[in-house]
Amino acid sequence: MNKILFVASEANPFIKTGGLADVIYALPKILVKEGMDARIILPLYGKIKMENQERLEFIKDFSITLNWRIKHVGLFRIVNEKVTYYFIDNEFYFNRGEIYNSYGRDDEGEKYAYFNKAVLESIKYMDFKPDIMHLNDWHTGMIPLIYNEKYKKSTEYCCMKFVFTIHNLKYQGVFNNSVLTDLLEIDSSYLNSDDIEFYNQINFMKAGISFSDVVTTVSETYAHEITFPYFGEKLDGLLNKNSFKLKGIVNGIDYDENNPETDKLIYNNYNSENYTKEKVKNKLLLQKQMGLKQDGNIPMIGIVSRLTDMKGFDIIRHVFEELISYNIQFVLLGNGEEDIENSFRYFENKYPDKVRSNIMFSNELAHKIYSAADIYLMPSKFEPCGLSQLIALRYGTIPIVRETGGLNDTVEAYDSYNNIGNGFTFKNYNAHELLFSIQRALSLYNDKEKWNQIIHRAMTSDNSWKKSAKEYIKIYEELSNINS
Numbered sequence: 001m002n003k004i005l006f007v008a009s010e011a012n013p014f015i016k017t018g019g020l021a022d023v024i025y026a027l028p029k030i031l032v033k034e035g036m037d038a039r040i041i042l043p044l045y046g047k048i049k050m051e052n053q054e055r056l057e058f059i060k061d062f063s064i065t066l067n068w069r070i071k072h073v074g075l076f077r078i079v080n081e082k083v084t085y086y087f088i089d090n091e092f093y094f095n096r097g098e099i100y101n102s103y104g105r106d107d108e109g110e111k112y113a114y115f116n117k118a119v120l121e122s123i124k125y126m127d128f129k130p131d132i133m134h135l136n137d138w139h140t141g142m143i144p145l146i147y148n149e150k151y152k153k154s155t156e157y158c159c160m161k162f163v164f165t166i167h168n169l170k171y172q173g174v175f176n177n178s179v180l181t182d183l184l185e186i187d188s189s190y191l192n193s194d195d196i197e198f199y200n201q202i203n204f205m206k207a208g209i210s211f212s213d214v215v216t217t218v219s220e221t222y223a224h225e226i227t228f229p230y231f232g233e234k235l236d237g238l239l240n241k242n243s244f245k246l247k248g249i250v251n252g253i254d255y256d257e258n259n260p261e262t263d264k265l266i267y268n269n270y271n272s273e274n275y276t277k278e279k280v281k282n283k284l285l286l287q288k289q290m291g292l293k294q295d296g297n298i299p300m301i302g303i304v305s306r307l308t309d310m311k312g313f314d315i316i317r318h319v320f321e322e323l324i325s326y327n328i329q330f331v332l333l334g335n336g337e338e339d340i341e342n343s344f345r346y347f348e349n350k351y352p353d354k355v356r357s358n359i360m361f362s363n364e365l366a367h368k369i370y371s372a373a374d375i376y377l378m379p380s381k382f383e384p385c386g387l388s389q390l391i392a393l394r395y396g397t398i399p400i401v402r403e404t405g406g407l408n409d410t411v412e413a414y415d416s417y418n419n420i421g422n423g424f425t426f427k428n429y430n431a432h433e434l435l436f437s438i439q440r441a442l443s444l445y446n447d448k449e450k451w452n453q454i455i456h457r458a459m460t461s462d463n464s465w466k467k468s469a470k471e472y473i474k475i476y477e478e479l480s481n482i483n484s
Helices: 019-033 046-051 108-125 143-151 177-184 204-211 220-225 236-241 275-290 313-323 338-350 363-372 388-394 405-410 431-445 448-459 465-483
Strands: 003-007 037-043 057-066 069-080 083-089 132-136 161-166 174-176 201-203 214-217 246-248 300-304 329-333 355-358 375-378 398-402 424-426
Touching (some): 003 019, 019 132, 019 465, 037 108, 083 108, 108 143, 108 174, 132 143, 143 161, 143 204, 161 465, 201 204, 204 236, 214 220, 214 465, 220 246, 220 405, 275 329, 313 431, 338 355, 375 388, 375 431, 388 398, 388 448, 398 431
Parallel strands (some): 003 037, 003 132, 214 246, 300 375, 329 355
Antiparallel strands (some): 057 069, 069 083
16 A cells, blocks of 8 residues: 655645645545545644644654744644645744734745655654655645655655645745755755756755755646746756656546536525526525625636736636626626725726626635526636636536646537537637637527536536546556566
8 A cells, every 4th residue: 555645734624715625625535435544744833733622632742943943832733634734833933823924934945844854854753654755836846856865765765755846836835045055954056046046045845856866847738838938937958858758647526516507605505406596596685685686697707816927817817807798697706806895896886787896705605606596707818727627517507717737627619510528718818719619609608408417517526536636646556566
């Protein structure tokens, strides 16, 4: 049995700021069901400690050195849904209120350098020695480099392999070189940026890519895209050099949490057989809640998203006046950049009978929108994987997406000639291509026979973690065979 230790900066149900937490929760849980020994290790942030005091099982107190500094490490454990979570405790680094970029602090690099070294030292005190460490994003990128220089020759650590997953290449963990190399006592001259502007800085993600045995991204298309300068965030050269170990595996979603047949947050439950009546009931009740005209025949467009231009809101705004001239309703949920928030407040004030802009986040309202809307809009500029379009498909809400990253891998464009596809797509990041795709969807909406066929294909698409887990299991087994 392969023993896999997932290392990450966040994971549900303990701490979450984004989709990474959903991945780190869902994938190990599926691997355990598939017979693997998959566990997780996280920082013990103050919020986790406060909310789980009675559940935390103490394992060991010990110290590590960061150059001349001696730093305390507390190791704790919780078993949740048959998955073991380990936690690294240090009050100075992790009890700051916020998870990232704590107010008044400028030591994010030091904090995660500490975490990386503490994770490796913790293995001495666990009842578990991983065959493979599965690292996630820049916060864990130094681990294979530290291992290579400090631990590789130790019998306690012999033959460990590393998988490094890039969830979003944009965030790389770039910090002052001299400070971190001194703290970690490593020679990292080969980690200097290729860009002269950043030459005296160290890049956590570059370390993870360079020293891991396998590098994965969260979709096949994104794995291809990041080898080009437009998406490569100045690491496309490194990724091309390491293309032999680069693989894209699209994320899944938790089919227990996102299940319209059992979801307790939506008005009426439904499945792929009875959606034609029950899904309309959800729309009528959301229209009532939102104060919109109750009419099951009016197509409702929904968005649940962070409000950033990366998600395509600049091109949505560009054609919004034209879009809203159609007989539609538009329901938005999310918060983010102030100018985007203000734009949609303006649209709601201007079109109170058609637009609702919920500038906040609510998990309950998110589920209600997924279950009630007819069309889900996600025209991202770039999207490593994307989870929203997968949830929309699961709930039979037809996605309109740009052909990038995981959107390209999971939404099959509707083809009227062959009557296939589970959504609508457009290629170029262009406002009028987006508008044309929406027009095409709206024109088909009134052909209920064809529209219902698209809904059925959407709801029966397999975007579960079980499918994705099989791809990861192949990687783990291949790495294990190298050791045997």
